[in-house]
Amino acid sequence: MRRISCGARRRRVLLLIAGMALSTAGAASAPARAQATSGEPVTIGAILSVTGPVAGVGQPERDGALLAEKIVNASGGVGGRPLKLVIEDDASNPDTAISKATGLIRSTKVRALIGSSNLPSTVAIGGLTDPIRLPQVALSGIGPAVEAKRTCVVHLLAPQELNARAALTYVRDALKAKRVGLLHDSGYGQAVANSLKAVAPEYGVELAQVEKFEIGATDVSAQAAKVKNAGVDVVVIVASSATPFRNVHDLRIGVPVIGSIASSSYDYVRAMGEAAEGVIFPEFLIAEDPLPHQVKFVATFKEAYGRLPKNYEAAGWDAVNLLAKVLAEAGPEADNAAVCAALRKPLRGVLATYDFSAPDMTGLGLSSFSYSQVKNGSFVRLPLPAR
Amino acid sequence: MTAALFVQALFAGLTNGFVYALVGLGIAVIFKGSRTVNVVQGEFVVIGALVVVGLLDAAGLPYPVAALAGIVGGLLLGGFTEVAFIRPLIRRRAGEDALLLVSIGLAVAMSAAVLYVAGRGSYLLPAVGGNAVVNLAGATVRVHALFLIASGAALVLGLAWFFRHTMLGLSMMAAAMEPDGATVTGIDTERMRTLTFALGGALGAAAGILVAPLTEVNYQMGLALTLKGFAAAVLGGLANPLGAVAGGILIAMVEAFGIVFIASGYKNVFAMSVLILVMVLLPNGLLGRRARAGG
16 A cells, blocks of 8 residues: 555545535536627527418427527537527518518628528528528428529428328338328428329329319318228328318228328317327327437427427427537638538438438438327327338 | 219218308398498408307307307497498498498408417317218218208298398398488488398308308408308399308309319319309399399
C-alpha cells in the first residue's frame, strides 16, 4: 500500500468534497444554466396551411413545429444562438403562399423556409426559393417534374407513388386481395388515384371500380353503391372528409377499408363514428405503439399538449429539428449554398428515415411505413405484411 | 345494371332530393312571400343544425326538445334577418339588385360568424334509428334517410295546406302578390314579410336537423346548399313550394342516376345540363306560368 502524506490526503479529500459539491450544484441548476441561448436569433420561416381546406394537415404541423422550436431553444438553440420560427398561414392557397414567402424572404430575411402543407403552395413557393437557392423543407410529397430540379427543396412526406405502393403492398401481401374498389375525391384524391392506376399491375391487383366525388360532397352513396356492386375484395378511400367512410359503412359492403394518411387523425376518426372501426391506414406514426426512435417525441408532445400526436405533428417537428441541425452544422456565416449542401444528407427523423441526397429529394423507402387499424377510436399497430 | 343498383340510386336520389327540396322550399316560400331571393337560406340550414348540436352537447337537452328549440331558433333568425336587413332597404325603396347584394353579403358574414363560434370542425347529429339500415329490394338504406323522406313530404304537404287553407297563409301570399291591394284590405304587409322570412328560417333549420345526421355540417356548407336549393326552386318556378320540391328531386335523381349509370366524374355536368335544358324549354319552370305567379 502506498503511503500518502497527511497533507496530500487532506488535499485529495478536499478536492473530492469540492468536486462532489460542484457537480451537485451543477446538476441542480443545469436546466436553468447549461442550455441558455444568447446572441442574434437564427430565424427560419414556415408557411403552413393553418386555415382553409388543408387546415386538418397544417394545424398539426404547426403544433409540432412550435414544440420543436421550444425544445431546440431549451437544448442550446442553434450553435448557442436562439432559434426563431416565424409561422405564416397560406390559407391553403398558392397565391397567398407566394405573398407570404416574399415577405419572409425579403423582409424577415429567413435563413431557410418550411412549407407548405399542400402541393400547389409548395410548388409556388419553390419558384421563389429555388432561384436564390434558399433551403426549403416541404411538408408535401414531391409532385410535378419541376420539383425534382429544385435541388434545395427537400420533402418530408412520401411521393404519391410510394403512398400507392404502401397501400398496394398491404392489399397484396396481407389481405391477399385481387380486386380493389377505389373511392377518391377530385383534388388530392385524383393524384393518388393516378398513382394507384399506374402501379397496380405490378402488384397483380386490379382496380375493379374507380369512383370519383367532389371535395366536400355531402353524400357519395351512389358512388359507394357502384363499388359494392362491382364485387371487390377491399375498398380504398382517399378523401378529406368522413362522409365517404360513413356511406361505405352504411352499405355494409363487408370488406376491409383502407384509408389514406390524410384521413388518419383523431379528429377524422371521431367524425367517422362507427364507420372508423377497422379502417386500415398505411402511415408512419402510431402514437399508441411508437417505434423506439419515436417514443421520446410522443412523450414530449403528450406532455406539452395533453394529447397524442399523429403523422403531421411529427412532420412539423422533424422540419424544425432538421433545419436547426443543418444551420448549426453549416455555421452562422454560411451562405445558402453551404446550408443547402448540409441539407442534402440522410436523416433519421421521427416521422421517417430520409435521404435528401436522393434524386426524389425525399429518399424515403417502404420500410418507413407502418400499418395501423382503428379499434375503439385508437390506432392499433398491425404486423407488417410478410412478402 | 342491376335492380339493386337501380333501387340504391333511387333512394340516394330521393334522400338528396328532399334535402335540396327543403332548401329550395325555404327560398321559394320567401320569394313567394316577399319577392326577394334569399341567399342566406343555406346558412339557416347550417345554423339550425349547429344550434341543435350545441343544445344537445352543452345543455344536455333531450333530442325532440333540442330539435324544436332549433326550429324556433331558425324562426327567430329568419324574422330578425328580415327586420334588421331587408325591411330598412325596402322602406328606402331599394331595388331587387340591392336586396340581392345584401343577401349575399349576409350569407358570407353568417358563414364567418359560424366559423367564429363553432370553429372549423364538422358536426353530426344523432340519427333516427341510429346507424340502422334496412334492406329494400337489394339496396341498403339508412333508417334515417327514410325518416328524412317522410318528414320532407309531410312538411311539403303541410305547407301547401297552410298557404291554401289558413288565413295567415293566404294573407302572406296576398301581401307578396299585390302589396297595395293587400294593405287596402287590412293586411300588414311588413309583418307578413317578416313572418315569411321567419317561416323560411324555420324550414331551413328543419332541413338542417334532418340532414345533419347523414352529412356532417360545417361552416362552409351554406353557400353550396343555397345554390342547390336555388336551382331546385328555379326549376320549380321560384314562387311555388311544390315546384321546388319537384325541382330538388329531379336534380338529385339526375345526379344519382348519372353517377350510377354513366360516370361519377360528370355528376355536376348532368345536373346542370338538365337544369339548362328545362329552363330553355320551360322558362317558367317545371310547373309553368301559373306556378310562377304564385298560384
